[in-house]
Amino acid sequence: MGQVRRTQEEVLDNITKAQQARRRHMTLKQDIITMSHGAGGKSSHELIEGLIRPILANPVLDSLDDAAVLPLSRFVSLGNGNLPELAFTTDSYTVSPVKFPGGNIGDLAVNGTVNDLAMSGARPIALSLGLILEEGLPVALLREVLESIAAHAKELGISIVTGDTKVVPRGKGDGLYINTAGIGIVERTWPMGQHLIQPGDKVLISGSVGDHGIAVMLRREGLEMESEVQSDTQSLYDLVHHLFVHISSAIHALKDPTRGGVATTLNEMAVSSDVAIKVYEDAVPVKESVRGACEILGLDPLTIANEGKMLVVVAKERAEEALSLMRQHPKGQDARIIGEVQEEPRGMVFLQTVLGGTRVLDMLVGDPLPRIC
Template sequence: MELQSAQSDEVLAKIERSRQARRHKFYLRDEHVTLSHGSGGKATHNLIEGIFAPAFANTVLDRMEDAASLTLGGLRLAFTTDSYVVNPLFFAGGDIGQLAVHGTINDLAMAGADPLYLSVSMILEEGFPIDVLRRIVDSMARAAREAGVLIVTGDTKVVQRGKADGIFINTAGVGTIRAVAELGQTQVRVGDRILLSGAIGDHGVAIMLAREELDIETDVQSDSAPLHTLVATLLDNVGNSIHCFRDPTRGGIATSLNEIALSSELSIALDEQAIPVHAGVRGACEILGLDPLTIANEGKLLAMVAPEAEQLALKVMRAHPLGKEAMVIGTVQADPPGMVFLRTDIGGTRVLDMLVGDPLPRIC
């Protein structure tokens, strides 16, 4: 018990240091909300650290994980919420309804949980076509059924014409935590290997091509998918050697890894050549001047794994349909804390920061 208490105190101390470090790094100077505040990058963090985090501060929220980990009556639960405002509503590889279900499931999975129940709230604009609404709801029902979760409660609001953009969806989810050991950014350790489950940037580029009607011929589709079975397989086979999961949505893997480096007080070194990017995504990013490392994903995960379990974890990932393209893309180091470095294709090294600005608003 004394050892557990000491470990708990150490984690709490690291969470507090991480919170203070974030406060020093992110500054809210804006007088008005901008689209960049929804990008998932630096502006989003400025908003969170400047407004929400200090107002709602507590030991659960301060961990800044994809889902809250709670213990109620001895039962370990994960709880999360998310909202979806993607434009367009339908895109190659998915739609807003499917995305809402998958995204909520994935946030629970990143806490090492088996998703069980979802809530769905709809904010509808007057005049929204009923046939489109039915199509979206049918897609949500199908996605939930295929993932083995139940939509058990919800709410509906309607606003006047012109006061919204058709439909916005809010979801919440709860699940039971499968992981035995504690997972999270503060559990990452020096020497951990960073595994990526597949190619990056598919979702963000699919949305961009659908929205902008660019004359770019490509077969890129959103990677929207529920990741809980991949996580469960990893936990069942690799177990305590996994220290952290993260799904790199808004802001891409660059932003997610910067968050982990800051919270863990460690450094991350990536190998650019090891990071898989489909040819269509790479070509579109080159034409549009974007970095695939900052583009959103909706069906990929990052796993921080102890070095002795690297090959087993990679083998398990590649045996799963959602991890066939998995790669080891980097290593966790001690110094300099809070920073991410990229070993480039040409042999140099550069600092990889989180997303700055908002090249693609409303991607999820």
């Protein structure tokens, strides 16, 4: 049963039903905004599905993927069918502290935006940079962040082509906030998205989980582990491109599990595609230092943000090939197959535990790690 590929129509019909069901259940209960509305988990979804999306409703925004895909032919009539599709994405960064082991808010912004484009199958071509500076910010810190942005953009061969700078009074910001938006050219030629995963598909992760969130948390709280935890912030475009060249249309979905971690991302996929996802707990790579910090802090590594890892959902028969391709690449050396897609129970993610039992793996609830990106 799981092997039978549903027709595109069946898939779309199921998606519509699943989306409608989800939206019926999403209402924003609170009257004021709380920190957990920004954590990427359940409350964030309530805010987005219960307020923002219904008000701004349009078909592109409704697709829920990392970047919007805009077929240029819809906007330009040039008498030929050769116009590319654009990908367009935005992210604001409010991470505290601004500098942390392995990176700072600047490279986080560049990598994060590039990754959103890469996850939608696009090659990044240009970034914008919006700075909100707090009065009193040391210029030396701003310089360091800008140099980091410039260095990362250069390495990726893209430019910051447009920008804006605002200053807010002391006590109305926190050093600096950054917004980056990005434009890419869609390179994939097959349908791909979190709403298109299929029973039977395998779920791969490109490396260890939880590094970024724990690195920021430990620095912010002034805690030290025996071995320092480094953020995994990095661009994933080259890894995606490497996969695309070799297995292309067998890839059904790509997603970087940032805020809310792997647990939240897989839940979004399960709901969007109206399927179940089983995760093999002992297959998920977690560094010893991260596991130790999670135990001390009472956190689940599967709900912690990553900034340089990706989940790849791929057709079962190409899963081993995808795995070895990822392992060939420096950014996928620790890749693993961590789960599979099933028919039932629809819209759910569950963990097959080390001891052989199963438990439901929910989205992140609350905000155990505020302001990690």
